[in-house]
Amino acid sequence: MRRTTQTYYILISSFIIATLLTIVPIPAWAKPFRPEWILLLIIYWSITTPRWIGVGSAWGLGLVVDVLRGALLAQHALGFALTAFISIRFHQRVRIYPLHQQALFIAMILLPHMSVSLWVYGVLGQDPKSWTYWSPALTSALVWPWIYIVMRAIRRTTDLD
Amino acid sequence: MMTVDHRYQHLQVVRSSLATVTYPLQYLAHFPSAISEIFSETLATRTDLLSNNKKLREQALFNQTKLQRLALLEQENARLRQLLSSPIQTSNEQVLIAEILSVDLHPFKQLITINKGKRQGVFDGQPLIAAKGIIGQVVEVYPMHSTALLISDPNHALLAESNRTNLRALLVGSGKTDRVELKNVSSSADIRIGDLLHTSGLDGRYPPNYPIAEVTTINNRPGEAFLYVEARPLADLDTIREVLLLWTNSPKDEESNPEENNSSLDRTSNPEPTAKQKLP
Numbered sequence: 001m002r003r004t005t006q007t008y009y010i011l012i013s014s015f016i017i018a019t020l021l022t023i024v025p026i027p028a029w030a031k032p033f034r035p036e037w038i039l040l041l042i043i044y045w046s047i048t049t050p051r052w053i054g055v056g057s058a059w060g061l062g063l064v065v066d067v068l069r070g071a072l073l074a075q076h077a078l079g080f081a082l083t084a085f086i087s088i089r090f091h092q093r094v095r096i097y098p099l100h101q102q103a104l105f106i107a108m109i110l111l112p113h114m115s116v117s118l119w120v121y122g123v124l125g126q127d128p129k130s131w132t133y134w135s136p137a138l139t140s141a142l143v144w145p146w147i148y149i150v151m152r153a154i155r156r157t158t159d160l161d
Numbered sequence: 162m163m164t165v166d167h168r169y170q171h172l173q174v175v176r177s178s179l180a181t182v183t184y185p186l187q188y189l190a191h192f193p194s195a196i197s198e199i200f201s202e203t204l205a206t207r208t209d210l211l212s213n214n215k216k217l218r219e220q221a222l223f224n225q226t227k228l229q230r231l232a233l234l235e236q237e238n239a240r241l242r243q244l245l246s247s248p249i250q251t252s253n254e255q256v257l258i259a260e261i262l263s264v265d266l267h268p269f270k271q272l273i274t275i276n277k278g279k280r281q282g283v284f285d286g287q288p289l290i291a292a293k294g295i296i297g298q299v300v301e302v303y304p305m306h307s308t309a310l311l312i313s314d315p316n317h318a319l320l321a322e323s324n325r326t327n328l329r330a331l332l333v334g335s336g337k338t339d340r341v342e343l344k345n346v347s348s349s350a351d352i353r354i355g356d357l358l359h360t361s362g363l364d365g366r367y368p369p370n371y372p373i374a375e376v377t378t379i380n381n382r383p384g385e386a387f388l389y390v391e392a393r394p395l396a397d398l399d400t401i402r403e404v405l406l407l408w409t410n411s412p413k414d415e416e417s418n419p420e421e422n423n424s425s426l427d428r429t430s431n432p433e434p435t436a437k438q439k440l441p
Contacts, residue, residue, distance in 0.1 A: 016186065023264040024190045028338070028399060032268050067179040068187075069267045070301060070308055073172050074162035120163065126316055128269045129336075136268075 007160055011052060014041055014151070015061065023068060032132035035140040036110065038065060039083060043106060044151050046084045047091045049160065058084035075120045079113030086112065099145045107141035180303045187274055187306070191262040198402075254368065255408040257281060259289075261401060262306070269336065271314035271398070273297070277406060278305045286366050289404045294372040294395035295319075295360060296404060311398050312373065313338045321373055322361040326351045329361055330390075332373060338398040341374055343390035348381055350388065358392060368409045 018037040026034065038061055045053035062077030069076070086109045087094065094105055114137060121127045154160075166172045205213075259275040266272040277283050279302050287299040289309055297311040310317050313334040321332040321343065328351060331344040346352060356376040362369025374392035381388055 019183070019186050020190050023187060023266060025194060025263045025265050031265060034265075034268060063175075064179060064183055067176055068183055070270065070272050071267075072163045073166040073176060078163075124167070126270070129315075130269070133269070 006158065007052060010154065010158055010160060011045065014045075014154075019064070019068070022065070032130070033135045033139045035143045036113075036136050039080060039110065039113065040106070040140055040144060040147050041151075042080060042084055043087045043109070044147060046087045047094050048151075048155065050088045050091055053084070054088060055081045055084045071117075072120060072124070075117060076113075079116045082116065083109055083113045099148060102148065103141040103144045106144045107137050110137040110140055176301075177303055180301070181305065184303070184306050187262055187264050190264045194263040256290075256405040257408075259404050259406050261404060266308070270316075271297075271311040271334065271336070271338065272300075273309050273311060274306055275299075275309060275404060275406075276306055278303050278307050280304055281406075282408070283307050283406060288367045288371075288407045290371060290407055291396040291401045291404050293397075294374070295367060296394070296396045296398055296401065298366055299406075309404075311338070312394060313341055313398055318344075318364075319367055319373075320361045320364040321358040323352060323376075324357040324359055325353070326356075328352060329363070332358065332392070335391075339393055340377075341392050341394055343376070343392060344387070346388045346390050348386065348388050352376060352379060352388070352390060354379060368407065 015038065018041045021037040022034070042053060042058045042061060046058070058080040059074075059077045062075075062080035063073060065071075065076040065080070066073050090105075094102060097105065114134060118127065118133065162172070166176075257277060259277040262274040262276060264274055266274065275289075283299055283302050285299060285302055288295060289297050289299065295312060297309045297314075297317065299307050300310045301308040311334070312319065312332070313336065315334050315336045317334045319332050320329060322329050328346070330346045330350075333342050333344050335342050343352075343358075354376055357372060358374045358376065360367040360369055360371045360373060372395050374394045376390060376392045378391045379388055380390075
């Protein structure tokens with residue numbers, strides 16, 4: 001029972017930090033390159049502990065991002081759920097990849113989410129009209145090793161499975 | 162779910178409650194910059210404060226003399242309008258200062274969060290102004306805070322009017338905070354670099370006669386029917402900290418569309434927007 005509450009604390013606080021990183025102000029030139037912090041965490045947790053984080057919680061977190069960004073409800077939720085599904089489907093394989101290969105995998109599975117999002121923006125007539133739209137896929141892949149190392153350390157010290 | 166959200170109002174409750182839950186997070190993200198601001202205020206040197214004070218006092222004096230002249234001009238304007246028997250425009254507007262939270266909401270939309278919401282009487286579509294000019298309008302109202310769209314957003318449009326010639330054109334954002342575009346200006350239109358643009362009041366959202374932007378480039382591309390006109394917003398959209406929320410005397414009329422506006426304005430004996438004309 002104690003273990004469960006501890007796990008919840010860790011999960012929730014990690015997502016709170018990710019949300020803060022998503023909205024914290026950065027210089028204007030860096031804005032399009034901001035990694036998808038929340039999505040990276042969803043991928044991390046669904047690869048390592050698919051018992052706790054799955055398609056449903058990814059959907060819920062996606063709704064939060066929708067509200068923060070003023071997007072249509074379920075626009076990010078759909079992409080997040082899709083990403084969670086893919087990463088749970090491959091979680092046993094990805095877990096044993098070396099870090100650089102994992103980063104490549106991250107860049108690839110961000111693409112379905114971004115395509116869905118772009119499609120919705122296109123339908124609404126709000127398409128970004130710039131190639132920098134795709135840059136979060138690259139920057140997310142670049143920060144992935146660090147996220148993985150930090151989160152693994154946290155997971156090991158707290159003995160979370 | 163997306164369709165429902167786009168077309169109907171049913172999911173407003175979900176959105177509103179989620180937004181209220183995430184508001185503390187936004188405040189937390191805003192915290193570091195707020196702290197640094199407080200520090201720079203408290204750690205300012207005495208000479209800095211003194212010079213600042215002096216500058217502000219001079220500016221206040223300057224503004225007051227300007228205001229005196231403005232009062233005179235207003236009276237004169239009213240008298241001339243009486244001579245022309247056109248309705249007198251009274252300005253009965255209320256404002257409230259709101260603070261902008263320094264959070265980045267969206268990578269390519271120009272959204273800001275302000276710390277006033279439904280409890281303070283903010284309404285959807287309410288215009289926001291800064292010291293120098295119009296900066297945007299409220300798009301989402303939550304209990305404690307609200308989200309606003311800047312005029313530089315590509316999805317934002319308003320009907321602007323040139324100060325010099327009363328030429329009206331659609332002002333659309335470009336996605337960059339220092340640039341807006343004027344659409345559908347015919348190539349024979351009388352517009353020059355340096356022309357000031359103000360709100361026309363005909364779009365039903367913004368009250369008339371607030372400054373917006375200054376024309377910076379005019380490009381006549383051969384073979385195209387319209388000029389390519391760029392303008393620079395007068396307010397510094399990316400550095401402002403505080404904005405004024407504006408209540409005009411008849412928010413009902415402001416929200417309804419222009420066709421209804423004309424008829425309803427006659428009934429309420431308000432000035433008809435099109436009656437605004439140049440004085441001889």
